[in-house]
Amino acid sequence: MSVDQTFRTVLDSLDEPQLIVRSDYTIAYANQAFRRRFGLVDHVGRRCHEVLFHELQPCSVCGEACPLDRALVSNQAETLLRRELVPGGERFLEITVTPVPDADGTPAFFMERVLVRGGNTFGAGAGIVARSPAVRAVLQKLSRITSLDVPVLFVGASGTGKERFAKTLHENSRRAANAFIVMNCDGLTEGAFEAECLGAVDGSGRRQGGLAAQPGGTLYFDEVALLSKPLQRRLVQLIESGMVRACGSAEARAVDYRILCATKYDLRERTLAGAFRKDLYYLLSGCRVNVPCLNDRIEDIEELAQEIMRTGAAPQKPLTTNAIDYLQLRRWDGNVRELEAFLERAALFSDAEKLDRAELEKFEEEPLAALSEQRRVPVPTASVGLDGSSEAVPEARRRLTATQTAALMKALSEWNGSKRALARRFGISERTLYRLLRKHNYSERD
Numbered sequence: 001m002s003v004d005q006t007f008r009t010v011l012d013s014l015d016e017p018q019l020i021v022r023s024d025y026t027i028a029y030a031n032q033a034f035r036r037r038f039g040l041v042d043h044v045g046r047r048c049h050e051v052l053f054h055e056l057q058p059c060s061v062c063g064e065a066c067p068l069d070r071a072l073v074s075n076q077a078e079t080l081l082r083r084e085l086v087p088g089g090e091r092f093l094e095i096t097v098t099p100v101p102d103a104d105g106t107p108a109f110f111m112e113r114v115l116v117r118g119g120n121t122f123g124a125g126a127g128i129v130a131r132s133p134a135v136r137a138v139l140q141k142l143s144r145i146t147s148l149d150v151p152v153l154f155v156g157a158s159g160t161g162k163e164r165f166a167k168t169l170h171e172n173s174r175r176a177a178n179a180f181i182v183m184n185c186d187g188l189t190e191g192a193f194e195a196e197c198l199g200a201v202d203g204s205g206r207r208q209g210g211l212a213a214q215p216g217g218t219l220y221f222d223e224v225a226l227l228s229k230p231l232q233r234r235l236v237q238l239i240e241s242g243m244v245r246a247c248g249s250a251e252a253r254a255v256d257y258r259i260l261c262a263t264k265y266d267l268r269e270r271t272l273a274g275a276f277r278k279d280l281y282y283l284l285s286g287c288r289v290n291v292p293c294l295n296d297r298i299e300d301i302e303e304l305a306q307e308i309m310r311t312g313a314a315p316q317k318p319l320t321t322n323a324i325d326y327l328q329l330r331r332w333d334g335n336v337r338e339l340e341a342f343l344e345r346a347a348l349f350s351d352a353e354k355l356d357r358a359e360l361e362k363f364e365e366e367p368l369a370a371l372s373e374q375r376r377v378p379v380p381t382a383s384v385g386l387d388g389s390s391e392a393v394p395e396a397r398r399r400l401t402a403t404q405t406a407a408l409m410k411a412l413s414e415w416n417g418s419k420r421a422l423a424r425r426f427g428i429s430e431r432t433l434y435r436l437l438r439k440h441n442y443s444e445r446d
């Protein structure tokens, strides 16, 4: 059964997410509302349980009731409410499956309407992609601390989404209606800090505006590791007392802001080296949220890619299944920001109507990771608290996951270039590549 253009147009005009599904659960069509709501591009041929619940087996095999199975037997519409645990809470999917009979009365296909009902979902509606366990764990952690006013330290490599998660925390907190202010700590002067917090000095020597005048928001210190020593002291005062005092003034003013900080550096190392105040380290490290590298959350890549296509500045172009496979197997040492830049470059400059793997490969650049490795740029490593406790800080890992290794072995059979170029493409050293080849008994004949 194929879905003709007129039928597609009708389905796309509906506001409710609808799938057209065959009795073997494969999707013949997903309307625009569905694709928008569940973030799908290449859906045709995939099965509804994969798309909705990320299950490889049909729901009934996984011990869940299936409205399609029921509709097959009853030959009438069947509705089911399915509870799902999602980051920070739960949600309910109301699924109604309606058989559409052919001329002899047997179901030719099924219409499957999927509505998201109620539930309390942290980050819902904020466009946060959280299919991977790693990001779900982050949202879970954030949901626990959203109502507290404690300072939070976001730790993760550049481009992983520290600011995005911090903003989501703000938007889910009681401070959501007030400002979310970003302070860039790199090169921040005491004067600029005071002006931001207490307002600018007017002609009569009085301070006007500033955060003290618009209380109740969230203050995000971007790259807190680079804050100067005098400002570190003032940040300690701000966290401990909620007050800021202008230099040379006896008067302190309350700055009612929740403090969030972020860094890609190992703060413990900086503290041990004397570059970061111990008291500030302890104030911040109590509530630390590690934001994982994109290489450690490949389950998110498909939806992120679609989100980027949908919201980016470049013209929206569909990504084929092999393009998604490629994005999932490639390394992203520049994290989500690199994915955004790569897809926007391809969407902007490609002449093709849709982007497949071959088209994407045309827009590859020399991986920065290879260059930075040559220059020995330090990357954040595992962090151990001053008290001896340890927590893994995301880092650009040099090891491939099992899926990536399998992909590499597959890519090798089609690869025309040098081993060196292949190793670079996968972000590993040539030595690691040869070690993997030996491990997998790969010979040139293969």
Ligand SMILES: Nc1ncnc2c1ncn2[C@@H]1O[C@H](COP(=O)(O)OP(=O)(O)OP(=O)(O)O)[C@@H](O)[C@H]1O
Residues within 6 Å of the ligand: 127, 128, 129, 130, 135, 156, 157, 158, 159, 160, 161, 162, 163, 164, 165, 222, 262, 264, 304, 307, 336, 337, 340
């Ligand atoms: N889970 C996610 N869902 C949707 N978008 C995401 C997600 N994670 C990251 N992003 C996007 O990735 C981009 C980079 O995020 P962001 O600027 O917050 O990174 P960062 O870690 O603060 O980077 P830097 O340390 O360089 O300041 C943003 O466009 C952000 O919206």
